[in-house]
Amino acid sequence: MLQGHALDLRTDLTPLFIAHPALAERFVRLRDRLDTSHDAEDAAALMLQPGQDTPAVAADRDDTAAAFTDLLTEIRGREGFGSFLLPAPPEELTREASAGPIVVFNISRYRSDALVVTAEGVADVELQDLDIKTLGERIETFEDALATARLSPDRRERTRAEGVLCEVLEWLWDTAAQPVLRHLGHDRAPQAGERWPRIWWAPGGLLGMLPLHAAGYHRREGAGQSVLDRVVSSYTPTVRALGYARSRRTLLPPEHSLIVAMPVTPGIRGSLDNVLREAELLARRLPEPVVLIEREGVEDADTPTRDEVVARLATAEIAHFCCHGTSHPSDPSRSQLFLHDHRERPFTVSSLTTARLHHAQLAYLSACETMRNRVADLADEGIHLASAFQLAGYPHVIATLWPINDAIAVDVADAFYAGLEGRRKTIDLSRSATALHDAVTRVRDGFRRRASPSLWAAYTHTGV
Incomplete structure (x- = not known):
């Protein structure tokens, strides 16, 4: 049952x-x-x-x-929904786990379990120390500390808040992540030259509001007691969503890319000071880039309007957005990336429904809260910008769980795309999850950042 x-x-x-x-x-x-x-x-x-x-x-x-x-x-009875809520056959589950285990969590007030799907079958790992009441309390603690770490003018308060974030990640390791990795035999960091194992998390519910991929003891340098030090993590809303993403991927190197940069946004105070640097760096790395940049007081053919962006997406394998973004507090389908005309024509989750994205392969959403759902009642549904881009046809989506530091966003993005480069400078998108893992690890291990998860733990890979 x-x-x-x-x-x-x-x-x-x-x-x-x-x-x-x-x-x-x-x-x-x-x-x-x-x-x-x-x-x-x-x-x-x-x-x-x-x-x-x-x-x-x-x-x-x-x-x-x-x-x-x-x-x-x-x-x-509606077109495309004939199998809605029908059980997936066992062979479908195990087939999708052929590249690595898929971990589906079921957290309730009665008991908590991780259902580990592998090519051999489904195993139940009981999570004896995880209960839904404590989970809710930890989420509240995490979000309060996150706000302080990001916004407090007092350096000591920010440092204390980062310590609280570390404590929650340690609790998440002890109660949820470590029991799963122990069951799978991932009890140490891979040695030099060893292939890093992959794992797909399907947290659902409230657990999806915490960064499972970042669970662990990061303040203990060299201890290897963290998800980041043992496996390469990806997310999927469901097993079937992962199958859909795999059906869309191609092994051909990308030939065209779109970069959307919003250093300033009409109607929003302040600027993203590092967005232009990010766009310039990536324009040198990505194939045949089309760059749409918001320039204050200027509207021309290169202005990132919703219609222009949707039109350009149709021909680009890679889409990179560096801009403001938000999750809607009551209706996740209205979560959006803020483009030039966001007040008249918002670029929301539902904006992608009519897009014909036959070439889509990678969407990198270097914006705030692109994989966040702030509606507790809909937490189990995976409705956010990352899932919308995956549904629109992108096998790989890079997104964030909370507002990110735009200077570090440049470092992560640059290291990520450098990690995709294969022989002869071609881009290998099959390395997307590993490239993000390596980029985040590099930022985490930078000067005094291991104890500051607000700076690096937000980044996620969804898809294959």
């Missing part, structure tokens, strides 16, 4: 929210009512004999279940 719930019923609602938002909202509302009715059943069971329900609980549960079944039928 546990595996059926976590693997078969886990779904990425991004496609539904984009194509049929009203149906998606009804789905979430009815699903949450079903969850509530089960909680009511549990309460009733404490007072009644087994098999008995209060009439009100039973009637509400039956009505909600019937409405939910009718809604599933309606959704599956």
Whole structure:
């Protein structure tokens, strides 16, 4: 039952929210009512004999279940949604784990487990020290410390806040990441010359609000007690989403790229001082770059408007955005990257629905909160800009979990693209996850940065 719930019923609602938002909202509302009715059943069971329900609980549960079944039928009748919420066959699960294990988490108030999918099958790793109440408290602690580390004018307060972030990452290692890596036999850092193992995290729920890829004891230099020191991490909303991403990839080197740079943004105070440097560096690294740059007081053919960006995406294998971005506080499908005309024509998750991105291979979102969902009720659905770009056809998406330092963003981006360079200076996109891993490790191990995870732990790779 546990595996059926976590693997078969886990779904990425991004496609539904984009194509049929009203149906998606009804789905979430009815699903949450079903969850509530089960909680009511549990309460009733404490007072009644087994098999008995209060009439009100039973009637509400039956009505909600019937409405939910009718809604599933309606959704599956829409084009492209015929298999919505249907179980993935076992062979599909194991096939997608052929390149490395996929770890699906199921956290509840009853128990917590990591379901580890490998080419051999599915194993259940019970996470005895992880409970949903403590997880919620740790997330709140992490986000409060993150805000202080980024915004406080007091250096001592920032240092203390970074220490709190490190403590949460250590707790995340002890309770969630280390038990999984121990089960898989990843109990040490790979030796020089050894192939680094890959792992795909499908955290879902509240756990997806913390950086699993950065869990560990980073203040202990050389200890190797961290995810970053043992495996190369990627994320996927679901097993099927990973399969879709793999179906879109190509082994051919990219021939065209798009760089969108917003050093200033109309209607937003302040500037991103290092964006121009980032764009200039990447224009020298990327193939046949088209560079759209916002220039204050100027609007011309190179201005990054929504329509111009969408049109240029159609011919570029690589799309790199260096700009402001945000996750919407109540509607994740309205999360956006801020372009020139963001007030009139916002470049949101739903903006990608009509784009014909037949060449798409890599989207690098060097912006704030591009893999963040701030709506707790929708945390299990993976609705954010990173998943939208993956759904639009990008097998590789680089994104961030929180606002990033734009000076360090340049270092990470430059090191990332340098890590993609193969023989004869061609770009090998199959190295995307490894290149990001190496770039982040390099920044982390820089001068006094190991104890400052706010600077380097936000970067994520989603996809193949």
